Amino acid sequence: MKNHSCIILSCAILMLFISCQPASERRVVQEPSMKSVFYLPAEVIEVQQNFVTLKVEKPPLFGEEVKLALQLAQDLIEKTYLLEGQKTSVNQSRVEVARIIGNDILLKVLDKSHTFKPGDRVQILLAKKIIAIKDFEVIMGTNKEVAKYVQEDVTTALVNSGQFNVVERSKLKSVLDELQLAQTGLTDPAGVKQVGKLLGADIILTGTLAPTGDEWNVNLRVVNTETGLIAAALNKKGRLHELKTEAFREMKNIDGNFEDKTSDMAGWILGEFRGGRTGVGGYMRTYIDETQGASGTQKSLAMDFKLGTKRVEKFKNLPMHAGITNRLKRDLANYSGIKFNIKADRDITVWFQVSDSQEGSDYEENWFRNISVTKDWKETRIPFNSLSIQKGRAQKQGTNQILQLNYIERINWVVHERSFGRGQEAKIWLDEVTFY
Numbered sequence: 001m002k003n004h005s006c007i008i009l010s011c012a013i014l015m016l017f018i019s020c021q022p023a024s025e026r027r028v029v030q031e032p033s034m035k036s037v038f039y040l041p042a043e044v045i046e047v048q049q050n051f052v053t054l055k056v057e058k059p060p061l062f063g064e065e066v067k068l069a070l071q072l073a074q075d076l077i078e079k080t081y082l083l084e085g086q087k088t089s090v091n092q093s094r095v096e097v098a099r100i101i102g103n104d105i106l107l108k109v110l111d112k113s114h115t116f117k118p119g120d121r122v123q124i125l126l127a128k129k130i131i132a133i134k135d136f137e138v139i140m141g142t143n144k145e146v147a148k149y150v151q152e153d154v155t156t157a158l159v160n161s162g163q164f165n166v167v168e169r170s171k172l173k174s175v176l177d178e179l180q181l182a183q184t185g186l187t188d189p190a191g192v193k194q195v196g197k198l199l200g201a202d203i204i205l206t207g208t209l210a211p212t213g214d215e216w217n218v219n220l221r222v223v224n225t226e227t228g229l230i231a232a233a234l235n236k237k238g239r240l241h242e243l244k245t246e247a248f249r250e251m252k253n254i255d256g257n258f259e260d261k262t263s264d265m266a267g268w269i270l271g272e273f274r275g276g277r278t279g280v281g282g283y284m285r286t287y288i289d290e291t292q293g294a295s296g297t298q299k300s301l302a303m304d305f306k307l308g309t310k311r312v313e314k315f316k317n318l319p320m321h322a323g324i325t326n327r328l329k330r331d332l333a334n335y336s337g338i339k340f341n342i343k344a345d346r347d348i349t350v351w352f353q354v355s356d357s358q359e360g361s362d363y364e365e366n367w368f369r370n371i372s373v374t375k376d377w378k379e380t381r382i383p384f385n386s387l388s389i390q391k392g393r394a395q396k397q398g399t400n401q402i403l404q405l406n407y408i409e410r411i412n413w414v415v416h417e418r419s420f421g422r423g424q425e426a427k428i429w430l431d432e433v434t435f436y
Contacts, residue, residue, distance in 0.1 A: 035061050036162050037126065040081055042090075042105070044120040050109045051098065052116045054090070056081075056124065058103065061161065068238040069150050072220060073157030075234050080203060081126055081163070085226035089125045090116075100231075129202040131158065132167040132195070134176070134186070136207035145250060145329060146240060147209055148266075150218065154207075167199050175199055189228025196225020203231070216240050249331040249406070256340065256433025258288055258299045267328025268301065277315050277322075279308020279422070284322035293431050294341030294377040300431035305415065309423050320422065321351075323414035324430055332405040335435035337383040342413070344373045344428040349419040352382060353412040356404045363397040364409050366390045370419075373428065381436075 046053040099106040136147035158164045204223040224231040272285040289302035305322035353368040367387035
């Protein structure tokens with residue numbers, strides 16, 4: 001009974017401590033609710049024949065202070081309620097947006113006659129728009145994952161506002177590749193119009209981020225596909241959610257299915273590498289094998305490799321090896337293990353490994369478990385608490401020898417020269433990778 005009371009008291013103290021922390025320092029932040037806006041209230045300030053100038057009122061979407069990504073989303077929504085060239089209605093009259101300057105909107109009335117006069121209070125109908133979002137980019141520093149984090153938050157807010165339908169990322173990428181516009185920054189008005197026509201999109205959104213100390217400088221551009229010109233440009237600087245610039249880590253499950261061509265293959269290292277740690281004459285080539293997969297699927301991740309005849313001088317103190325790698329900073333504290341299907345073209349021993357880091361240290365710890373791989377697909381489950389550490393290495397580097405699942409740096413499936421002969425070639429396949 002005494003222990004039970006102590007537990008209750010400890011929990012109460014912990015909850016009090018969390019509630020007293022500033023919102024920017026808490027691990028979990030309650031998302032605020034967003035107001036829905038379907039009409040904009042406005043006042044007629046000038047009438048010249050069939051041209052009417054209105055001053056619109058843009059109500060705030062959030063009733064409280066919100067994190068940086070949602071501030072960006074709110075500003076985007078406010079600046080794109082109406083677009084030049086867009087057709088909509090004011091009260092019962094059909095209109096076309098001719099020009100936008102701040103909150104002043106110049107409209108061309110499309111009906112033959114109208115009754116608008118200065119001082120009238122009116123309502124502008126907000127039509128739903130189609131937006132294509134080009135992947136945000138981190139243009140300075142190495143923490144590239146932050147761009148994806150901000151983009152996802154902004155996209156979710158845009159959809160929840162009820163103002164937008166979002167084009168699939170894969171469709172935008174395909175069109176940009178086809179028109180050879182992927183690297184241009186969409187600065188060519190003719191190209192932008194063509195992209196909009198092919199996608200049926202009204203707007204294209206691009207974004208860049210750059211770290212500045214403990215904050216991020218974010219620049220967003222909204223391109224109107226009707227005109228091919230920039231309709232709005234936003235710049236904001238601040239902290240991203242409760243995370244410091246170097247601390248963002250992926251908490252979602254790993255993308256380890258390999259079936260979807262539109263998958264961004266987040267973290268998976270593909271391509272061919274020769275020499276180096278595979279040794280003199282060695283190589284490894286990692287790619288999507290479209291001829292087979294586990295559990296009845298069509299594709300898998302494959303690696304062809306060969307260990308060299310001797311070690312390269314630069315890595316003479318390291319065993320030669322080849323491996324499949326997922327290098328994405330992750331927080332796996334909510335998972336207890338990993339499962340995957342694996343096979344090889346011969347019986348082989350594979351070293352499964354995760355590497356973690358710790359604050360205040362430049363070193364990583366390697367946690368591993370050897371698995372036997374055969375010519376048949378086999379599902380393997382590895383609880384994280386069953387992994388062993390490379391103890392000698394950890395002691396030499398002075399790391400804490402504690403597996404910190406919230407600081408995972410990479411995940412590997414490795415073949416070492418300790419268990420695989422020099423000068424030999426082989427192939428392994430990996431599929432259906434998931435955390436549990």
